[in-house]
Amino acid sequence: MKSKNLTQKMISASRVNIGDRISIETKDLKKEGVLMPHHAFSDENIITIKLDNGYNIGIKVDESTKISLVEKGKKPVKTIKEIPFDKKKPTVSIVGTGGTIACYVEYRTGAVFPASTAEDLAFAVPEIFDIANIKANVAFQIFSEDMTVDHWRELAKIIADELNKGSGGVVVPHGTDTMGYTAAALSFMLKNLSGPVVLVGAQRSSDRPSSDAVQNLLSAVNVAACSDIGEVVVVMHGEISDSYNLIHRGTKVRKFHTSRRDAFKSVNIEPIGKVENGEIKIENKYRKKTKGKVVVDDKICSDVAMVYFYPDLKPEDIPERKGIVLVGTGLGHVSNNIIPRIKQLIREGSIIVMTSQCFFGRLNMNVYSKGRDLLKMGVISCEDMLPETAYVKLMWALGHSKKPDEIKKIMQTNIIGEISDRTKTNCYF
């Protein structure tokens, strides 16, 4: 058995239990609230309490912190309140996958496992019931770095099912680490969307006072319930402060910061819009939702590798695969020493596409002789597509054709906003 950590020791020494109303006093502050359970994801020295205003805060404790019981809790916490169904409101399905945002929900509900019922969510972020009727599901509960092609497939099916059964939109709480990849994958796999599909995450879990989980989830439900978007989008903080959320196109968004709340940026296009003070402001072109049936097109060939180029990359480090996404330099270059390997792989049937490790801007493989040579030998330019999106799209293209010419055509045709007609150079830092 594992030895108890500091918070566990302090809690048992103070003879308080999860659900009890307690008082915590540190050198800096004194707070009263309901003791929430500790989550495996969070810092060992954090104790989380739910304040009377409904929000949770995490308090860093040390040996000198004083904890005392104010009032024993009533059990079970889960059934305090009933969730009304309002037929005038749209219905939004929430399909959980895990990640930091899920931790939040767990604290609020008093459950260590993710919120799986509408009641759980009511205690987590009760404000969402002002916007919509909520149908809550959990697809899986994993760290997003463990998401695979099979998870994308499963998720696409659940989302299509929810929309086809009548939900007006779907919200997918997701770990931020690979949210961009999943958003791109769902963009290609979900056809004829009858409502918005909104991926949402949190950069800070709710055991930290600066958590972005509540605002992000509220804005995501808002977009899912009240917008006429028929695309897969990512809704995250637009700034470091809580001023607004941005609505990013799923094929054009990338995480650029390990910890800032505005880690997600649209690349080479402006975001579709924003959510500010509960109001959705559409600012750019988007695909509108349809009235038809959502179709899952998950013909995907996962035999694809992504190879990030660097000086002295060894030719043999480019693996043999049906598809290879090169993340080249600048306008779409790699070194001379790997050219023979590229030729060989193409001769043996690999489809090789080029993207840029600059991320911003468009490839132009016609400027320098290197680029022209690569084009001549059959390397396909991905224009202003993100490497992550090109990776997903190449899998999808290989699932739809075995013919190199057709695959090339698919890669170079804009399917769901992944290639811009003209790259806006103002969409930069």
Next chain:
Amino acid sequence: MKSKNLTQKMISASRVNIGDRISIETKDLKKEGVLMPHHAFSDENIITIKLDNGYNIGIKVDESTKISLVEKGKKPVKTIKEIPFDKKKPTVSIVGTGGTIACYVEYRTGAVFPASTAEDLAFAVPEIFDIANIKANVAFQIFSEDMTVDHWRELAKIIADELNKGSGGVVVPHGTDTMGYTAAALSFMLKNLSGPVVLVGAQRSSDRPSSDAVQNLLSAVNVAACSDIGEVVVVMHGEISDSYNLIHRGTKVRKFHTSRRDAFKSVNIEPIGKVENGEIKIENKYRKKTKGKVVVDDKICSDVAMVYFYPDLKPEDIPERKGIVLVGTGLGHVSNNIIPRIKQLIREGSIIVMTSQCFFGRLNMNVYSKGRDLLKMGVISCEDMLPETAYVKLMWALGHSKKPDEIKKIMQTNIIGEISDRTKTNCYF
């Protein structure tokens, strides 16, 4: 023999030669100047002329363009003017390596090969002689994507030699594609710098009116001649307009745009300073130049691979190498399915370090269990280091020790500004 392209045909039909004063009239403009030679790198439909103000412009021509002779040129162009030596001015060595910026020089000098003498440079950017006495060398002439560890070594030796022979600073014109990698490599390899080492490039070649080559080269020579910086820095445009150049630390800079002139951004720190209207403004901490002898420390082990993580990365795509830089997600994560491969490689003696594909922000491998598990098995956190810098540093660390504990210590010790004490979260978009 290759058939003539449009510009070649038009030039011979108009009976004009390189060096002649000509007039060009297109639908949009009419210009007079000296006809410059066509460079292999530039668009086939561009004719470059040197205007009377000393600058070159590239003019797009088509069948309707009119070209006529104004005055026959005098030959040879190269020896029109003599370069004075002014003993009151500092001496700057220019060590060419190739890239777009070299094309510029070529146009100005009328040479298809890079400027290799002070006279060549005088006709290219004569303003640099107002700042310093110039010693010009060409180390090699390659596209920067073809730079290798051996080129870094050669370059380091030439630079040290120039400084030790009395130059006050060195300017290295370099292709922009891998300029960040070279800047990081030189940062580790050059010890005890007695003057600034300034890498400089151009995003637009001089056959385009929007070329950034002149301003960048001028600012670079200015920093090399007049600052007391004892670091390797990158000097490039600070904005899309010509308002100022930024001085970036060599270990903290990355190219983030395929074509914008302000493609280079300092990551997780503020730039050291700027050059505005010919004035150097130092705004942040930097290492000052010394009076000693510059030493080349090029003990480098190039048996290192960089692996960019993505969903469904196959374990076997992580090669067996003495060193591996993982470019993981978020705070420093990878998927469960590659954990056994990482364990195996570490057991077999590989040193594995972690960086983030977010680029901005700091790793924190203590937040989630995945990160803690990776640390436990021996993966080394690179804190807020760029993946490209970590790649170079790991080669350098492996060249300096065979002992895992010592290598770890080197990787986690800030040597030349590659790790910040505290990551400034405002250094972002």
